[in-house]
Amino acid sequence: MAHDHLIEMLDLDAEVLSAYHRDLIAWAGREAGDRPHIVDLGAGSGTGSLALARELPGARVTAVDVSPEMLAHLRSRADATGLGGRITTVEADLDQPWPEFGEVDLIWASSSMHHMADPARALASAHAALRPGGVLLIAELESFPRFLTGTADEQVEAMVHTEADKMRHDAGLHMHENWGTRASQAGFTEVVERHFDIALEPPLPAAARRYAEVTLGRMRHRLEGRADLEALDRVVAGLSSRDDLSIRTERTVWLARR
Ligand SMILES: C[S@@+](CC[C@H](N)C(=O)[O-])C[C@H]1O[C@@H](n2cnc3c(N)ncnc32)[C@H](O)[C@@H]1O
Numbered sequence: 001m002a003h004d005h006l007i008e009m010l011d012l013d014a015e016v017l018s019a020y021h022r023d024l025i026a027w028a029g030r031e032a033g034d035r036p037h038i039v040d041l042g043a044g045s046g047t048g049s050l051a052l053a054r055e056l057p058g059a060r061v062t063a064v065d066v067s068p069e070m071l072a073h074l075r076s077r078a079d080a081t082g083l084g085g086r087i088t089t090v091e092a093d094l095d096q097p098w099p100e101f102g103e104v105d106l107i108w109a110s111s112s113m114h115h116m117a118d119p120a121r122a123l124a125s126a127h128a129a130l131r132p133g134g135v136l137l138i139a140e141l142e143s144f145p146r147f148l149t150g151t152a153d154e155q156v157e158a159m160v161h162t163e164a165d166k167m168r169h170d171a172g173l174h175m176h177e178n179w180g181t182r183a184s185q186a187g188f189t190e191v192v193e194r195h196f197d198i199a200l201e202p203p204l205p206a207a208a209r210r211y212a213e214v215t216l217g218r219m220r221h222r223l224e225g226r227a228d229l230e231a232l233d234r235v236v237a238g239l240s241s242r243d244d245l246s247i248r249t250e251r252t253v254w255l256a257r258r
Contacts, residue, residue: 005214005218006044007069011045014047015207016200016211022051024110024139024253025056027137028052028255029052031106031257032105032134036105037103037106038052038059038106039104040061040063041064041108041109041126042094042109042110042111042115043064043065043070043089044111044112046070046073046074048110049061049078049087050077050081054083060087061086062089064089064091064094065092066091066093068091071091075087095116098129101129104131105135107129107135107136109136109138111139113140114174114177115173115174117172119179120182120185123182123183123185123188127187130258131258134258135255135257136183136256136257138183138253139251140175140177140252141175141249142195142251142252143248144161144215145211146247146248146249147216147247150244150246159232160216163226167226179254180193180256184256188257188258190256191255191256193252193253194254194255195251196250197250198250199248200246201246202243202246204246208247213236213239216232216235220232220236
């Protein structure tokens with residue numbers, strides 16, 4: 001289950017929540033100026049890099065990730081969609097001193113800042129990497145997607161999220177940070193915060209139902225040995241035939257200028 005399903009889950013998130021992703025890109029694109037050089041931090045499977053290159057035809061994207069597997073997936077999708085010429089991949093650990101990226105107009109950090117061991121140091125590196133007037137966008141999950149709201153299985157899903165939150169906390173991930181305050185402390189100005197309350201009602205399209213299966217399936221896998229999984233197993237086994245699934249997720253996005 002591990003990495004394959006993470007890649008599939010990230011790709012499905014971008015597909016299912018495409019309106020949200022397009023909204024962010026349009027916003028960042030307006031602020032970053034013409035023909036921007038964009039650095040995608042923790043680019044993962046490439047959802048941001050690919051959409052940025054597609055939606056902003058003048059953009060050049062440098063996709064950075066510590067995982068060669070993620071970058072290989074990103075590269076093959078970029079080439080398959082004809083965007084490869086404008087996307088460069090860089091394998092780097094962003095907890096270490098950053099590579100030289102050249103002049104950068106926009107730093108895009110979607111669900112990646114919370115992975116940084118030292119967020120203050122990462123933000124200082126982002127500030128140093130941007131040209132004066134350049135823009136930093138940080139997008140984070142306030143709440144992870146829920147698919148069973150209002151159904152008889154809502155409590156089973158709530159248990160899963162409680163356990164997953166504990167695991168993220170124990171792993172030292174920086175969830176629920178105020179990245180606007182942190183960006184100001186790192187020297188950024190004009191910080192703007194936007195909150196996105198996303199709700200997709202049933203019946204969901206096939207990709208969204210698959211997103212539910214992959215997300216809850218991954219969580220089931222990670223909870224092995226931590227909780228009573230009988231009810232969760234029953235829910236996961238029945239997901240593909242349900243027509244009452246919905247999606248609820250909250251995202252917070254900060255845009256700040258050097
Ligand atoms: C949750 S994924 C987000 C991927 C993508 N930005 C998106 O929104 O779909 C986080 C990514 O950050 C990468 N990552 C985590 N720690 C990192 C580090 N220290 N340096 C570089 N990349 C890192 C992981 O490999 C993973 O691909």
